[in-house]
Amino acid sequence: MNEKVFMVPNPPTPNKAVEFDPSICLGCNLCIDVCPTDVMMPNPEKKRPPIVLYPEECWYCGGCVEECPQPGAIRMLHPTSQRISVNWKRKDTGELFRLGMKNPPPPDDRPPSG
Amino acid sequence: MTTWYEYIQRNAPVPEWPYPIRYGEETEIISDILIIGGGIAGCHAAISATRRGANVVVAERGMTKRSGSGGAGVDHWHAACTNPCSKVTPMEYTQGIIDCARGYTCGPARYIETTESWDTLLDLEKMGVQIRDVKDEFKGADFRDEKTRLMFAYDYKNRHIIRVWGYNIKVCLHNEMKRLGVKTYDRVMVTSLLTEGGKQGTRVIGATGVNTRTGEFYVFRAKATILSTGGGSRLWAFGPEYFGAGTMIDLNCCSNGNAIAWKAGAEFVMMEQTAAGRASFGYVPYGVANANNTWYGTPIVDANGKEVPWIDVFGREIKTKKARFMPTKGQKFMLGAGVGVSTYVDEFRLNDLVPDLPERIQKGEFVLPLYADLTRLTELERRVIFGMMVGNEGKTRIPVYEMYTRAGFNPDKDMLQAPVMLLEGYKSSNFWSGITDPTLRVLDGGGLLVDWDLRTSLEGLYAAGGSSLGNSPIFGVGCHNSAHITGRYTGRKAAAYVRTASEVLADRRQIEAEKARVYAPLTQHKNGIGWKEANYAIAKVMQDYCSKHKNENTLKLGMRLLKELNETELSSAYASNPHELGRLLECFSLVRTGELVMQASLARKASSAMMDFYRLDYPEVDSPEWRKFLPIRLENDKVKVRELPLDYHLRPPYAPTYEENYKLHCGQ
Numbered sequence: 001m002n003e004k005v006f007m008v009p010n011p012p013t014p015n016k017a018v019e020f021d022p023s024i025c026l027g028c029n030l031c032i033d034v035c036p037t038d039v040m041m042p043n044p045e046k047k048r049p050p051i052v053l054y055p056e057e058c059w060y061c062g063g064c065v066e067e068c069p070q071p072g073a074i075r076m077l078h079p080t081s082q083r084i085s086v087n088w089k090r091k092d093t094g095e096l097f098r099l100g101m102k103n104p105p106p107p108d109d110r111p112p113s114g
Numbered sequence: 115m116t117t118w119y120e121y122i123q124r125n126a127p128v129p130e131w132p133y134p135i136r137y138g139e140e141t142e143i144i145s146d147i148l149i150i151g152g153g154i155a156g157c158h159a160a161i162s163a164t165r166r167g168a169n170v171v172v173a174e175r176g177m178t179k180r181s182g183s184g185g186a187g188v189d190h191w192h193a194a195c196t197n198p199c200s201k202v203t204p205m206e207y208t209q210g211i212i213d214c215a216r217g218y219t220c221g222p223a224r225y226i227e228t229t230e231s232w233d234t235l236l237d238l239e240k241m242g243v244q245i246r247d248v249k250d251e252f253k254g255a256d257f258r259d260e261k262t263r264l265m266f267a268y269d270y271k272n273r274h275i276i277r278v279w280g281y282n283i284k285v286c287l288h289n290e291m292k293r294l295g296v297k298t299y300d301r302v303m304v305t306s307l308l309t310e311g312g313k314q315g316t317r318v319i320g321a322t323g324v325n326t327r328t329g330e331f332y333v334f335r336a337k338a339t340i341l342s343t344g345g346g347s348r349l350w351a352f353g354p355e356y357f358g359a360g361t362m363i364d365l366n367c368c369s370n371g372n373a374i375a376w377k378a379g380a381e382f383v384m385m386e387q388t389a390a391g392r393a394s395f396g397y398v399p400y401g402v403a404n405a406n407n408t409w410y411g412t413p414i415v416d417a418n419g420k421e422v423p424w425i426d427v428f429g430r431e432i433k434t435k436k437a438r439f440m441p442t443k444g445q446k447f448m449l450g451a452g453v454g455v456s457t458y459v460d461e462f463r464l465n466d467l468v469p470d471l472p473e474r475i476q477k478g479e480f481v482l483p484l485y486a487d488l489t490r491l492t493e494l495e496r497r498v499i500f501g502m503m504v505g506n507e508g509k510t511r512i513p514v515y516e517m518y519t520r521a522g523f524n525p526d527k528d529m530l531q532a533p534v535m536l537l538e539g540y541k542s543s544n545f546w547s548g549i550t551d552p553t554l555r556v557l558d559g560g561g562l563l564v565d566w567d568l569r570t571s572l573e574g575l576y577a578a579g580g581s582s583l584g585n586s587p588i589f590g591v592g593c594h595n596s597a598h599i600t601g602r603y604t605g606r607k608a609a610a611y612v613r614t615a616s617e618v619l620a621d622r623r624q625i626e627a628e629k630a631r632v633y634a635p636l637t638q639h640k641n642g643i644g645w646k647e648a649n650y651a652i653a654k655v656m657q658d659y660c661s662k663h664k665n666e667n668t669l670k671l672g673m674r675l676l677k678e679l680n681e682t683e684l685s686s687a688y689a690s691n692p693h694e695l696g697r698l699l700e701c702f703s704l705v706r707t708g709e710l711v712m713q714a715s716l717a718r719k720a721s722s723a724m725m726d727f728y729r730l731d732y733p734e735v736d737s738p739e740w741r742k743f744l745p746i747r748l749e750n751d752k753v754k755v756r757e758l759p760l761d762y763h764l765r766p767p768y769a770p771t772y773e774e775n776y777k778l779h780c781g782q
Contacts, residue, residue, distance in 0.1 A: 004125060011119050013355045020116045036176030036185065037365055038301075038326070038693055042132045051129070053118045054693070056354040059364035060398075062512025063180035066281075076512055078398055082359045085397050087531040088523055091489055097522060105522030112505030112515050113251055113497065114244055114279040 014079035017058035018065075020049035025073040031064035040064070049073075131691050136330040137633060143299070145171040146612040147605075148320055148336035150304045151371060151587075153182025154594065155578040155601035156342035157287040158234075162605025163340075164294045168612055170605075172291070172298040173323050173334060175343075175366040175696075179288040183344055183363050183582035188280035188594045189408055189507035190267040191245070192453055193231040199259045199266070199273040202447050204228035205772060207274065210447070210462045211592075214455040216724050217741070217760035218384060218559065220590035222566045225772040226780070227592055227599045234599050235276065242286040244279035252502075255494040257439065265498070268410055268464060270439045272447040277498065280594075281506045301327045303696045304370070306628045307339065307378040307575070312621030314748055315379035318575040319618040322628045326696030331632065333625055337615040338574050338608040341562070342601060343371025345582035349704055349711075350661075351391045351554040352653040354646075360396020360548075362508060363583040365697075371587045373703035375562055376710045381571035381747040383589050383758070385560035385714035387725040389456055390550040390662070397546040400504055401514045403486035403532035405467055406544035407451040408503040408510070411438045413490040414467060414543070415529070416480040421490070422467050427460040435491065438465050451544075454581040454592040456558055457724070472537035484540070485529035500525040508594075552662040558726070560714070561589035563745050563758075566768060566779040567607045568600055571747065574615070576604040606781045635689040635698045642688035645697040651679055652704050660712050665731040669712045676705050676712075710746070717744045717755045 017039055018031075027047035032040045037057040040050035060078060068074045078086070078099070086099035097105060122128065147163050149156045152174030160170045174181060195204045207228040212219060239245045246263035247253070257277070258265045265277040291298065302323040310316040320335040344367030351357060354365060376382065405412045413435070414422040424432040426442035441448050442465065449455075449462040458464075474480055488496045505515040523530070532545045539549040562570045562577040568588065569576050579586035580597030588600055635642075659672025684702065689695040720740035721728045728735075743758040759765060769775045 003123075006123055008119065008122060012117075014358075015117055015119065017358075018116075022116075034177050034180045036181035041129075044129045044132070049116050051118050051121055052116055055117070056358060057365050058358055059361055059509075060359045060513050061180065061186035061364070061509050062516075063186065065512045065516070067180070076517065078359050078513070078517075079356065081356060082396070082398050082401075085533060086401060086518070088528045089485060089531065090528050091487070092527065097528070099518065099521050101521075107522055108519040108524040110501070110519065112281075112511065113502040114249075114281075114506070 012055050014055050016077050017052060017055040017060070019075050019077055021073055022049050024070050025049040026070055028069065030067050030069065031074055034063050034067045036061070036063070133327040133692070135692070136325070136328045137636060138331065140331045140333060142333045142335065143171055144335045145169045145297070146336060147171070147338045147340060147608050148173065148334045149340045149342060150321060151175070151341065151343035152178035152298060152300070153342060153344055154184035154284065154287070154597035155580065156340065157284070157291055158598045158601030159340045159342060159578055159605035159608070160296045161287065161290050161294060162602040163609040164296050166606060166609035168609040170296050171334060171336070172296060173302045173304050173321065173332070174298060174300050175303050175326070177300045178291065178298050180284055181366070182284065183367060184508065184580065184594050184597055185284040186508035187506055187511060188278060188283055189503040191231070191235055191276045191278050192450055192592060192595050193228045193274065194235055194276050195228050195274050196232040197264065197274070197276065198262055199264060201272045202274040206446070208772060210449055211453065211455060214449065214458045214462055215590065218387065218590065218724060219455065220564065220588060221761065221763040221772070222564065222775065223568065223588055223591045223596065223600055225776055226568070226603055227596050229776060230599050230603065231595055234595070234602055235278070237602070238283065238286065238598070241290045243283050245276060252494050252498060255498070256436070257498065268439065268450040269441060269448040271441055274447065275450045277502060279502070279506050281511045299323070299332065301325050302332060303699060304374060305632050305699055307374050308335070308620045308624060309378050310618050312624035314750060315572065317573040317618065318378060320620055321374070322625060322632070324632050324692070324695065324699070326692050329692040329695065331629055333620065335620055337612040337617060338576065340576045340578055340604050340608055341371050341375060341587040342578040343587055345369070345585035346372065346557045346707060347583055348649055348653065349707060350556065350653055350656045352649050357396060359398060360392070362399055367582060368700045368704055369557070369585060369707040370700060370703040372561070372710060373706035375570065375575070375587070376706055376748060378572060379748050380575060381563045381745045382560060382710060382714065383563045383743040383745050385557070385711050385746070386718050386727055387558045387560055388555040388711070389558040389584060389726055390552045391554035391556040392547050392550055397533050397548060398513060399546055400507055400510050401518070402546045403484060403530045404543060404545040405486070406542070408507045409486065409499055410451065410464070411435065411495070412499060413487045414532070415485050415487045417483055418481055420480060422471060422480060422484070424465055425468055426465050427463045432465055435495070452593045454559070454590070454596065467543045469541060471540045475537055475540060483534050484532040486532070487529045488525045489527065489529070496525055553657045555656070555661060556583050557585040557711070559584060559590050561586050563743070564588055566763065566775045568604045569607065574611070576608050578604040610781055632699060634685070635687055635695055638686050638688040640688055640690070642686045643683050644687065645689070645694055645701055648679070648684050648687050648698065648701045649704065651683065652676070652701060652708060655679070656708055660708070660715060663728050663730050664715055665729060666716065669716050673709055673712050676708050680705050713753050714744065714746050717746055
């Protein structure tokens with residue numbers, strides 16, 4: 001609240017597409033190398049996470065996450081309008097869940113086939 | 115701190131462009147073969163041509179390791195008619211496709227696809243793609259062959275469609291290209307084809323391109339060129355702010371290949387055929403309840419747990435879950451979903467949910483919302499859908515499998531909800547597509563006319579690709595597997611051609627004119643419109659003037675407005691960096707493709723239900739004399755149209771059968 005206030009355009013929509021954990025990310029920029037649409041740009045500060053410059057050009061292929069050598073450093077985020085549409089119901093209990101909910105159930109850690 | 119917005123508000127200055135700026139600097143690259151578009155088709159073409167001794171260069175808009183529609187993965191492989199378990203022959207399959215498309219498809223490409231599909235898949239296995247259940251995860255499943263460990267999709271009886279673990283298929287192609295020493299130029303948008311003497315309709319001798327990180331200009335000189343660019347998004351439906359996550363095609367795929375080949379004078383067919391596109395804001399692909407494609411066979415239940423019935427192609431209810439995966443009585447085989455045809459004749463259609471589901475919901479027979487209840491399947495069927503197919507299909511490994519399971523979704527316990535939408539959206543079992551809108555068209559099968567060598571009407575120019583969002587450089591092809599197969603085939607043909615082809619010097623005036631065009635947006639006034647505003651305007655013209663209903667007046671007015679845009683707002687649009695420059699140049703390509711579609715629509719003075727093409731001034735639908743292709747091209751910038759029978763590929767100068775033509779041309 002006490003920070004300086006700037007004259008800036010509205011936040012891009014969506015604003016993230018991908019999100020970095022600066023404590024895990026090494027700033028190796030491999031994600032930037034493989035992104036087909038140049039959603040991210042190298043950070044002017046070395047060894048810092050990339051800057052998401054063109055989030056609305058993301059097509060959500062997840063290639064950047066697959067490429068990342070540091071698990072957990074980069075996470076893909078569907079736009080909020082899409083997340084809100086991903087809902088599921090536990091058959092036995094009738095509990096309702098959705099992608100992005102406040103208190104999510106524990107993860108199912110079974111890896112994909114292959 | 116990861117967003118630009120956040121960065122700026124930390125009292126930081128606007129960061130300078132992170133890559134060196136090289137506007138105007140020109141590099142010449144000489145090779146035997148230039149491949150434009152390093153997606154699945156282009157990479158496979160590069161491997162195939164290099165193995166035959168040709169010196170190959172790939173120019174790619176994104177980055178070859180993961181880019182292109184097929185770069186995000188694939189979960190099943192069509193038309194593997196010659197695999198040891200298949201009960202369908204290449205000719206039967208080809209005929210099935212041609213019957214479904216009522217002849218409006220590319221006969222040569224279709225026959226080549228079915229004949230070489232299995233061999234191509236074996237090639238990919240050698241490159242590291244898993245195509246068999248080597249870990250015996252699915253031992254005993256009725257979709258698995260115990261001897262070969264191959265696993266089949268859709269039609270367990272005929273076994274011509276193979277489930278594959280293709281999430282990394284593009285990475286495997288990329289690694290093979292690196293191993294072979296193929297030179298790739300990533301982040302290069304090709305802006306024009308170079309032609310002999312700089313004239314329209316002559317031999318293609320290379321291309322020009324611009325790097326969308328540095329702005330550097332490239333002149334590619336090659337004896338042969340393979341056009342393997344992506345499909346055509348952004349022409350009617352544009353809205354990256356909300357379409358991005360719901361699409362199966364990225365922004366780079368914007369029909370640029372069509373635009374440059376049209377300008378060079380190559381001949382196109384079927385560009386007038388379009389289909390209604392997705393109107394909704396879109397749902398996560400394969401990420402909400404549905405029973406189609408990757409999720410084929412999934413039980414759909416209503417809010418009270420009542421299951422929606424399945425029917426066979428003759429409208430008979432299917433009693434068992436197992437029977438969903440079998441052709442019905444009177445049906446030889448099922449073609450499967452995603453084979454690049456928009457209609458199926460009953461004989462080859464898939465079993466499906468009841469088509470009158472919207473009416474049944476309206477009457478109260480089923481209560482919304484609907485759910486996908488995988489728990490009703492056997493463990494192996496459940497796992498093969500969510501875990502094998504979802505997990506390997508394009509945009510499912512990270513965006514669906516990893517993300518959903520991390521968020522706690524468990525297919526053994528949970529039912530994924532279907533979108534709650536207009537009832538008409540439940541007519542197709544592909545619920546994640548949402549509802550369609552006849553004004554938001556997509557191209558549907560149009561592309562470059564090719565011969566049995568998959569060569570275009572221009573000497574030195576070959577076409578390869580699979581249909582992504584209904585468009586590929588080559589007309590009337592299938593999807594993911596077609597990209598591999600036609601790429602592999604054209605690589606072979608182009609390599610043979612360059613062995614005897616002469617080298618031709620590029621016309622300097624053609625290069626200079628293109629260079630001036632490419633860099634013009636950098637010198638405009640900084641208050642000019644940006645690429646997105648331009649793109650929205652182009653899409654608006656297409657939505658209004660080239661939608662479901664057209665007449666000669668509206669088409670001509672539409673072309674006038676595109677030309678207007680080109681000369682006013684678009685030609686004064688400003689690009690502040692190489693990225694914006696690339697996107698803006700793509701808008702110019704969209705205008706060209708829009709003109710091509712409208713010209714092709716003007717040429718067909720008839721309506722066709724098959725082509726979903728309606729001329730208000732020629733209302734008679736599907737009259738027999740209009741059952742033909744209308745090849746269209748530019749000659750001295752004037753539109754030239756001719757007529758061509760749908761079975762042109764079986765008439766002189768070609769042999770009368772598929773088998774003979776294939777043997778004469780396949781080059782192996």
